[in-house]
Amino acid sequence: MERLVEMLAPLDVDLTVALSARAGMLKFDELPFPLTEAERLRIAAKSAAIWSLRQNARTHEPVAALCGAEATRPGGAGRLLLDQVR
Numbered sequence: 001m002e003r004l005v006e007m008l009a010p011l012d013v014d015l016t017v018a019l020s021a022r023a024g025m026l027k028f029d030e031l032p033f034p035l036t037e038a039e040r041l042r043i044a045a046k047s048a049a050i051w052s053l054r055q056n057a058r059t060h061e062p063v064a065a066l067c068g069a070e071a072t073r074p075g076g077a078g079r080l081l082l083d084q085v086r
Contacts, residue, residue, distance in 0.1 A: 015043075015046055015050070015076065015077055016077070018046065021043075022047070028040070050078055050081050050082065053067055053082060054081070057082075067083065070082050071083030
């Protein structure tokens with residue numbers, strides 16, 4: 001059942017890969033296909049941007065308001081993570 005919930009939830013594949021790698025649940029060299037350097041950089045940049053926005057939103061109300069507004073717009077799971085700043 002838990003797997004079904006994961007599949008029905010919004011998904012950003014690159015963000016999911018980054019979070020899984022950070023948690024030690026995935027090693028890039030164990031993927032059944034190679035990632036290009038550009039793909040690795042995109043994954044790192046996106047996860048760093050979300051982290052930075054969430055950290056800044058804790059102490060800066062304008063950033064928190066922006067994150068809250070973006071979290072309500074259509075998009076991937078990355079947008080939903082912006083709403084979890086408090």
